[in-house]
């Protein structure tokens with residue numbers, strides 16, 4: 001699991017409980033619910049939104065590029 005590895009790295013760096021996106025403290029309630037959380041809720045949502053849009057880009061057919 002990539003997220004858990006990132007969380008363990010963050011713990012090694014002494015950054016546990018800090019958002020890797022904005023550096024703010026992650027909400028304690030969130031850490032209780034998701035102990036491996038490396039991002040605050042806001043950054044997590046932004047990252048998920050980016051993943052969805054990049055997936056849409058990747059879903060485009062590549063035929064156009066190989067033709068030329």
Ligand SMILES: [Zn+2]
Pocket residue numbers: 019020021022023024039040041042043044
């Ligand atoms: Zn954040």
